[in-house]
Amino acid sequence: MNRRTLLKSSLAASAVAVAVSAGLMTPVQVLAAYPKAAFEAKDSATALSSALGSGSYEHSDGIKIKAPDIAENGSVVPVTISTALADVESITLLSESNASPLVASFKLDGSQAYVSTRIKMGKTGNVVAVVKSAGKLFANKKEVKVTIGGCGG
Amino acid sequence: MAKSIKLRAKSKKGIVTVKALMNHPMETGLRKDKKTGKLIAAHHIQQVTAKADDKTVLDAVWGGAISKNPYLSFKYSGGKGGSITLFWADNKGKSDSVMGKVK
Numbered sequence: 001m002n003r004r005t006l007l008k009s010s011l012a013a014s015a016v017a018v019a020v021s022a023g024l025m026t027p028v029q030v031l032a033a034y035p036k037a038a039f040e041a042k043d044s045a046t047a048l049s050s051a052l053g054s055g056s057y058e059h060s061d062g063i064k065i066k067a068p069d070i071a072e073n074g075s076v077v078p079v080t081i082s083t084a085l086a087d088v089e090s091i092t093l094l095s096e097s098n099a100s101p102l103v104a105s106f107k108l109d110g111s112q113a114y115v116s117t118r119i120k121m122g123k124t125g126n127v128v129a130v131v132k133s134a135g136k137l138f139a140n141k142k143e144v145k146v147t148i149g150g151c152g153g
Numbered sequence: 154m155a156k157s158i159k160l161r162a163k164s165k166k167g168i169v170t171v172k173a174l175m176n177h178p179m180e181t182g183l184r185k186d187k188k189t190g191k192l193i194a195a196h197h198i199q200q201v202t203a204k205a206d207d208k209t210v211l212d213a214v215w216g217g218a219i220s221k222n223p224y225l226s227f228k229y230s231g232g233k234g235g236s237i238t239l240f241w242a243d244n245k246g247k248s249d250s251v252m253g254k255v256k
Binding site for chain 2: 034035051075076077095098099102103104105106107108109110112114115116117118119120121
């Protein structure tokens with residue numbers, strides 16, 4: 001960690017502390033153990049290991065990613081993940097080319113292994129879906145070409 | 154706050170498909186204000202929880218890379234007539250929830 005990120009993260013932490021003490025946030029909302037570090041990680045491996053506890057995964061064709069080959073507008077890229085794998089515990093979505101690759105993590109509890117949402121992509125890159133199934137991580141990826149970026153600007 | 158969630162849940166052959174649209178700016182904190190050149194502060198949904206008849210079926214954490222006015226769809230096993238509750242909370246401490254019936 002360099003000096004800049006250290007400063008940034010300590011600032012953010014104190015901001016949260018102030019908000020809590022000011023009663024702006026109820027403990028219920030804070031407790032959700034939001035993996036802030038994972039969302040701020042700059043590469044997929046770091047993001048994955050801090051979100052799921054492990055950065056390594058096996059490739060699996062059993063995970064289906066439905067996303068456009070070419071996204072005209074990177075700020076709205078529809079992505080649908082479904083899988084035939086059994087005992088799916090969570091689905092984590094990453095966009096490798098984003099400044100912070102982690103997009104979202106869905107913990108599934110008794111629900112079907114299906115999630116559909118819309119994500120932002122900064123530029124052309126892989127959309128990676130990591131599925132935690134029976135304690136193991138499986139992943140598949142799909143490249144999406146982005147003509148207009150949706151991050152920064 | 155006005156209702157920020159549109160929710161629709163339909164059951165077909167024992168599987169409920171939920172589709173939800175939330176109203177939220179979803180600022181990443183990386184975007185710049187074109188007039189002032191300053192960064193717009195991050196403001197995005199961090200947590201989304203869905204409960205079907207008081208049982209949590211989906212618990213998600215989101216980053217700023219989910220699109221503005223997020224759309225979310227998921228499925229779970231369940232029949233008609235049940236209830237589904239969707240809740241979100243953002244990084245500024247705001248939250249909202251909505252309850253719907255499975256049709």
